[in-house]
Amino acid sequence: MEQEKQKLMYRCKIFDVWEEEVSLPHGKSTRQSMIDHKPTVAVVAVNDKKEILLIKQYRNAVKQHLLEIPAGTFDHDSETPLLCAKRELAEETGFDAANFISLFEGYLLPGYCNEYMYFFLAEGLFPAPLPPDEDEFIEVLPTSLPDAQEMAKNGTIIDAKTALGIILAVPYLNGKHSDKE
Structure with missing residues (x-):
């Protein structure tokens, strides 16, 4: 299939x-x-107690508070996925991490959107707060892995990227995967 004409309808x-x-x-x-x-x-940020740091924030598009993993958009074209992950983690949780492991990357909604997301596991957390974005009011909720898995299964977590992040992190957190593979 080939694109013939393109018209900008909206920009933000x-x-x-x-x-x-x-x-x-x-x-x-x-x-x-x-x-x-x-x-x-x-x-997927994991503290020394092996808890996943979920965040609770209001999402206007769905008119409710959601439980999510920290996430966000590149600030500029030269920002790398790792630098963006470090910045978003610090803005949304107040932590940085000693270790970042790439879990997955891919398109989220390729039927109509080219949003490409990079998933990371972050371990060895240490305080490194950055000011949150002006429109973010976030509560950090450390959650055990079994509880997070159950929340994804029972519908408490309804954000797809969060459910996928938890699923991707399980082999690493249960010691059944080596990042050297």
């Missing part, structure tokens, strides 16, 4: 919305909307 600080005319394999074309999103990170 983290994404643009485009309307595109796309040529289909059978010769016809269709109009599709696409969100062009800056890259993002998500961090």
Whole structure:
């Protein structure tokens, strides 16, 4: 499929919305909307008690407070995934980590959005607070791994990136995976 025409419909600080005319394999074309999103990170942060640091924050798009892992958007094009993960962890939890392990990277909603997310496990936490974003009011909730897994299963955690982050971290946290593999 080939893009014929593209029109910017909306722009904000983290994404643009485009309307595109796309040529289909059978010769016809269709109009599709696409969100062009800056890259993002998500961090499964684990303290010395082997608790995952979940954060509770209000999400206006779904009109409720959600339990999530720390996450956020690249500040600028030259920011690396690791630097973004370190910054978001510090802004949202007040911690940095001695060890970051890359867990996964990929597209979140490729049907209409090119948001690409990098998942990290962060261990060896130490205090390193950064001021939170002006629109963030976050409560940090240390949660045991079994409790976090159960919360993802029973619907207490309804944020997909958080459920995926927990699933990805389990082999590392249960000692069944070596980051040297």
